[in-house]
Amino acid sequence: MALVVQKYGGSSLESAERIKRVAERIVETRKAGHDVVVVCSAMGDTTDELTDLAKRVCPVPPERELDMLLTAGERISNALVAMAISSLGARARSFSGSQAGVITDSTHGKARIIDVTPGRVRQALDEGNIVLVAGFQGVSQDTKDITTLGRGGSDTTAVALAAALNADVCEIYTDVDGVFTADPRIVPNAQRLDAITYEEMLEMASAGAKVLMLRCVEYARRYEVPIHVRSSYSNKPGTTVSGSMEALPVEQAMITGVAHDRSEAKITVTNVPDHPGEAAQIFRVVADAEIDIDMVVQNVSHAATGRTDITFTLPKADGPRGVAALERQREKIGFDQVLYDDHVGKVSLIGAGMRSHPGVTATFCEALARAGVNIEIISTSEIRISVICRDTQLDDAVRALHDAFDLGSEEQAVVYAGTGR
Amino acid sequence: MALVVQKYGGSSLESAERIKRVAERIVETRKAGHDVVVVCSAMGDTTDELTDLAKRVCPVPPERELDMLLTAGERISNALVAMAISSLGARARSFSGSQAGVITDSTHGKARIIDVTPGRVRQALDEGNIVLVAGFQGVSQDTKDITTLGRGGSDTTAVALAAALNADVCEIYTDVDGVFTADPRIVPNAQRLDAITYEEMLEMASAGAKVLMLRCVEYARRYEVPIHVRSSYSNKPGTTVSGSMEALPVEQAMITGVAHDRSEAKITVTNVPDHPGEAAQIFRVVADAEIDIDMVVQNVSHAATGRTDITFTLPKADGPRGVAALERQREKIGFDQVLYDDHVGKVSLIGAGMRSHPGVTATFCEALARAGVNIEIISTSEIRISVICRDTQLDDAVRALHDAFDLGSEEQAVVYAGTGR
Numbered sequence: 001m002a003l004v005v006q007k008y009g010g011s012s013l014e015s016a017e018r019i020k021r022v023a024e025r026i027v028e029t030r031k032a033g034h035d036v037v038v039v040c041s042a043m044g045d046t047t048d049e050l051t052d053l054a055k056r057v058c059p060v061p062p063e064r065e066l067d068m069l070l071t072a073g074e075r076i077s078n079a080l081v082a083m084a085i086s087s088l089g090a091r092a093r094s095f096s097g098s099q100a101g102v103i104t105d106s107t108h109g110k111a112r113i114i115d116v117t118p119g120r121v122r123q124a125l126d127e128g129n130i131v132l133v134a135g136f137q138g139v140s141q142d143t144k145d146i147t148t149l150g151r152g153g154s155d156t157t158a159v160a161l162a163a164a165l166n167a168d169v170c171e172i173y174t175d176v177d178g179v180f181t182a183d184p185r186i187v188p189n190a191q192r193l194d195a196i197t198y199e200e201m202l203e204m205a206s207a208g209a210k211v212l213m214l215r216c217v218e219y220a221r222r223y224e225v226p227i228h229v230r231s232s233y234s235n236k237p238g239t240t241v242s243g244s245m246e247a248l249p250v251e252q253a254m255i256t257g258v259a260h261d262r263s264e265a266k267i268t269v270t271n272v273p274d275h276p277g278e279a280a281q282i283f284r285v286v287a288d289a290e291i292d293i294d295m296v297v298q299n300v301s302h303a304a305t306g307r308t309d310i311t312f313t314l315p316k317a318d319g320p321r322g323v324a325a326l327e328r329q330r331e332k333i334g335f336d337q338v339l340y341d342d343h344v345g346k347v348s349l350i351g352a353g354m355r356s357h358p359g360v361t362a363t364f365c366e367a368l369a370r371a372g373v374n375i376e377i378i379s380t381s382e383i384r385i386s387v388i389c390r391d392t393q394l395d396d397a398v399r400a401l402h403d404a405f406d407l408g409s410e411e412q413a414v415v416y417a418g419t420g421r
Numbered sequence: 422m423a424l425v426v427q428k429y430g431g432s433s434l435e436s437a438e439r440i441k442r443v444a445e446r447i448v449e450t451r452k453a454g455h456d457v458v459v460v461c462s463a464m465g466d467t468t469d470e471l472t473d474l475a476k477r478v479c480p481v482p483p484e485r486e487l488d489m490l491l492t493a494g495e496r497i498s499n500a501l502v503a504m505a506i507s508s509l510g511a512r513a514r515s516f517s518g519s520q521a522g523v524i525t526d527s528t529h530g531k532a533r534i535i536d537v538t539p540g541r542v543r544q545a546l547d548e549g550n551i552v553l554v555a556g557f558q559g560v561s562q563d564t565k566d567i568t569t570l571g572r573g574g575s576d577t578t579a580v581a582l583a584a585a586l587n588a589d590v591c592e593i594y595t596d597v598d599g600v601f602t603a604d605p606r607i608v609p610n611a612q613r614l615d616a617i618t619y620e621e622m623l624e625m626a627s628a629g630a631k632v633l634m635l636r637c638v639e640y641a642r643r644y645e646v647p648i649h650v651r652s653s654y655s656n657k658p659g660t661t662v663s664g665s666m667e668a669l670p671v672e673q674a675m676i677t678g679v680a681h682d683r684s685e686a687k688i689t690v691t692n693v694p695d696h697p698g699e700a701a702q703i704f705r706v707v708a709d710a711e712i713d714i715d716m717v718v719q720n721v722s723h724a725a726t727g728r729t730d731i732t733f734t735l736p737k738a739d740g741p742r743g744v745a746a747l748e749r750q751r752e753k754i755g756f757d758q759v760l761y762d763d764h765v766g767k768v769s770l771i772g773a774g775m776r777s778h779p780g781v782t783a784t785f786c787e788a789l790a791r792a793g794v795n796i797e798i799i800s801t802s803e804i805r806i807s808v809i810c811r812d813t814q815l816d817d818a819v820r821a822l823h824d825a826f827d828l829g830s831e832e833q834a835v836v837y838a839g840t841g842r
Contacts, residue, residue, distance in 0.1 A: 016474060016477035016478050019478050020478055023478075050497065053437060053497075053501060054500075054501065054504055056437035057437050057440050057441055057444075057501050057502075057504050057505040057508065058504035058505055058507060058508035059508065060508075061504040061507075062503070062504060062507050062513075064514070065500045065503045065504050065507070065513070065515055066500070066504070068496060068499070068500040068503075068515050068517075069496070069497060069500035069501065069504075071496075072493040072494075072496045072497045072500075073493075075489060075490070075492075075493045075496075076471065076474075076490055076493045078489070079475075079486045079487070079489040079490035079493075080474060080475065080478050080490065081478075082483070082486040082489070083475055083478050083479035083482040083483060083486050083487070083490075084478040084479055086479060086482075086483050086486070087478065087479035087480065087481075087482075092483075092486070093485070094486055094489050096489075096567075099565070120565070144520070144541070146517075
């Protein structure tokens, strides 16, 4: 008998009909002899609807109250799934994040989990119940106020509970069949991966693969919780995320996959005085605006002027704020212009084997060149190569790399609409 | 500076627009220099919608989970009102019933408040906040599960908080201008009462006046919390519920008003053996089915047979169950038939002065006789006379009594649509 934590996303719970299907799957797992803890996201568009309602009564809602409001969504889906389970004759008990012992810091809207004390969950399991826990939410250690965990929060709730309960596996049910070598909507012959290490999954997630959020994978790696990504709509085997890259045989797992990201923009600051500390000043301005920078490139200095251009990428959503923050410091830092470009895309190749196989970068660049894709920025880590290109060429770039590294399968991937939280 | 508890019903909160209006009223009260605690019902039809959703996933939802589900409604409205207040520049903090210290027993769906420990509410007030508390909900002392208080629960929350905080007044905002001498939809010249005692209000509520629920008035009387019933849509003076009947001058407040009730049905059990204990057996059967009996009449025994008929009234909703329970005991008790009649109505006259003024009953019966209303059952308390008649004659009966006791005013009452929880 294993202890299984299952997480279901909003699209898997968007109607009474889907909730009943999810309940059937949960009860099957229980009947197979396992203890089951289930983490639910809010139904379908509930979170968006509540956010809209908030904006109609208050243009900038206080974050504490927004958290109180939004957490109602997961309580609703959670209780409904519990009811659906009990109508199938099994016993279920639902708990809010707070009741389940999900303790966070006080950063409303994107709280971090500090501790999980699942005493009531454990007791309810011991009494023979299937336990439901509202995802995405916790309670602040200091203020005792209700908090939310931000994007991907329900996945993080599931992994954190799995860690605290020492579960055998954390199953994340979503609207795709698992982790793929590339987005099947772009690359029709993309292959589902049976298994992937935490490190590779982290690189995939940070490079734009949306199936799992970065935080959730970081949490799983730290506590060594195996994650099993599966489809809510099929019984296909999915993808297991577990284990360390160090344990992989060197000759295996050459390349994991190709990820892409349309959410970044590019800022170029021109004619920056090229002496020590100038670049630091620019990045301090951006950091003070609480904007995360991804990739950075500094051109060779113009010999004649002793000046240079600095280019970096940042989330599109933060673009206007970043530009404004820099413009305010133009005179002080002494640069010419802030150029903003949000028609860029990022494509990345990820693979644990990359570190021991020379020539990957060459093959990578050749493939893009053949596809007519111009590289605007390039950056590499031990197991990843990423480049920025025109957004209109991004799909071509993904396909070119997927082909060049022979990642395709014979079988065509199944694509579903919609995404969960 | 006073401490004011205000309660707003669901129809006052049914849209973003109405929530903003409610927020304005709350902020006005605060600006007038008072500490304000606000109890909100769920928005408009939220509770019905959630109940429907529950029935679609589970025909008979477990009560614990139903409470978890339904309490989301008040959390939503509560947080939204807090946001609307803060957009007006005032400070607000919302709390769930549990956070506000509303401790109940474990009877899901109709929990009773055991204690209120409003430490966090008091602290938030002391810090200068307007405090919002989700109505209708609490937390079980024994199981720590979320409970709901049943019909009229938000009113009870408000009165209980007012008692625990030693508030100066508990204002109940609703869709009528106050307590009237009769339902203005039936009696156009019904008069708003400026003041009414707890005892009279209890009799009015138990006789079918819907403006306040019985439990809420009982709670207010026990803790001597003055209730002020007012309209959410106007600044009219409303009705104050406070004080004891004993304190009233005898010559005043002869008759308070006329209440009516369409929610009861009548059961007649025929040819019951007329010896001691037979009636008791019948009422035991009904009590064992957890059905509340209201009025009872036992006919004079037929001299020839030594048998009698027993008639009583009960909630229509419990009618079929009551009939079935009796049918199962027919042989054992030895009666002929169970007759069921749900085409009855109840009209009641309430007045503290009644006890010291003879002739009220005579005037009462004469008025009904003149209106052609046949009395089927009559029962009286110290300050109330109630009769059962045909439901088709109920409105005539209400008008006849209202006229006979000169309760009308010159002014026509204003009637709004909808009711709150």
